[in-house]
Amino acid sequence: MEEAQKILAKAAAMNKTILPPGMLILDRTAKIDEHYPLLDTSLLSSARERKCSPENYLSSLFMIFSSKLRKTTLLLWFLYFSNTFSYYGIVLLTSELSSNQINCSSTVNFLKSAKDASLYRDVFITSLADLAGLVISAAILDRLGRKLTMKILCSLGFILLLPLVVHQNEILTTALLFGSRMFVMSSSNAVVIYSREVYPTSVRATGVGSATSIGRIGGMICPLVAVGLVRDCHQTAAIVLFEAVILLTGFCMLFLPIETGGKGLSDTTSLLNEE
Template identity: 25%
Template sequence: MSETSTTSIGARLDRLPFTRAHGRVLSGSGVGWALDAMDVGLISLVIAALVAEWGLTPDASSWIASAGFAGMAIGATLGGLLADRIGRRSVFALTLLVYGVATGASALAGGVAALIILRFIVGLGLGAELPVASTYVSEFAPARIRGRVIVILEAFWALGWTASALIGYLVIPNIDDGWRWALAIGAIPAVYALVVRWGLPESARWLARRGRSSEADAVVREFEASPTWFPVKAGPQPVAASSYATAEAPTARERLAGLWSAPLRMRTIALWVVWFCVNFAYYGAFIWIPTLLFSQGFGLVKSFEFTLIITLAQLPGYAVAGWLIEVWGRRATLSVFLVGSAVAALLFGQSSAEWAILASGMALSFFNLGAWGALYAVTPEVYPTSLRATGAGWAAGVGRLASILAPPSVPLLMGQGGLGLVFVVFGAFFVIAAAATWGLVERRGRALAE
């Protein structure tokens, strides 16, 4: 497939309005995204329940959380490489199957060791799914609203996390072995993987890049013939081909080397810094919030109730970020929401009254998840099609290294300076991430590099 033909496929996609076919790709991927969030949210609640039921120590709790994130780090890096090699849709479906089956098996775990092993396997699937899904949707979205579409995709995370909070609130405390039933519900992605595999099209940009021109053309024709849902302003700005590494990179080694080529090196560094810092602060805070509330003297039901209320603030955070990202641009939106996250983290760490805990927790949820939406929007735009999933996967993998370190750091920081110190550290990571965003490329309203 020639570079001209590949670009032609992209130009046809960018000229389209938002159609019913786009809605199917977005909603189909979004459901998978929500199920992913539900699983991550459930484990934070399950850990809190096991602290009460099994008498888990902080060290054991952190190992359960970190095992999942270790799997996510490996899954993200391998998933991106595989998606550039064998296709976005196939890897997306495979990841859903892996973590759905492993989550269901976790419900049968008889001890901490078994749960740690299964959480690692769950992480392999979870880690690969998110960067591949965001890459997949970004390659279909019209250029003028691509950022907004990805923020909407990321907003499905709030739906999944809210579902997990509801399951935690209604099921875990009220049923014998409620945490097992909660994890059994998390096996739903294994069934949904079949829907993804047979119900969604492969990325036309990826097909074109791999020389499968007739298949790519058929996919684009399907979108061109699909009924319009929302009109989109036409005419993305042209992209200078000389600014990007456009040569095909057929091997994993060549794709990894491409991330560090002269045009992309600084972008890769900045992206990795942002992903590392945001993951450390986000997972350090949100995995531990139910347990921290429980340890501060709130009952299990009260802790889950507070978690549910805090989680609901994610939805308006995504909505505001989704609007601003096409008004201010990616970098400005991302940096502002990260600074807001830092301020909210500091306030949460100093709060003792119930109203203050809820208000600062909701602010942290609002700003942090809005930042996640902007980060997932900008990440696939950094790289050309031949490297896009690899680049997104490795950025996510570096971020998962931070999420491995974050859970065990919380007990250590608590011992040194209490809750206040914990959230001062998280705030500092948010500030570093906000500064690093200005090393990223701004591609608001512009075509993806092919």
């Protein structure tokens, strides 16, 4: 406070005047606020009403479908849907494919294999893929950029899941599911980070929130494929469907408009330049 007092005194001397009487204190703002409680309360309440008005939500929703953001929004909606569909599908496939005792012709044999201790071991091992996926995405995301990272990880997930089109032994199945889950998880993380950077601040919450909601739909649909088809002895059809979804995911990544790595965040759509 003494330094502030000296600066004010110096400024007053330069302007050939004197400071008003009194001492500079730290809680002057708090004392002023106490004299105008009704004014502050009304201003805060009106601000809350403006923030919570339905018109603001609708305008933000329309904004993400503007000419500059329409392509980005539709691509991110599909990427969230496909990544969630693929990830949770692989999680559910672990319990369906990790045991070599599955016999499609006998429900009893299937129930026995589900209770086998190896099933829980395989599920635990593949669950560690999430941790490995986080490490991989954190290690290469800033070095390779968002778009290139997504493409590489998505391609690796596709390659590792491909051998499961035919029945494999338990060890190989667990290893392939581990690797595929790890890379799909990493790719999903890259998409999430990209979506938070590509939208301007004014519509970021709306854009990311809507994409996340679409992704939840993919998570609800995938059990019908991962569990239903495999239990009906259609493992090949289930894997081919997941591979097709991952392939479309990688194809859509090619059309993402801009690379956000190393760039500042835009505040409004007028500052957003799409290629």
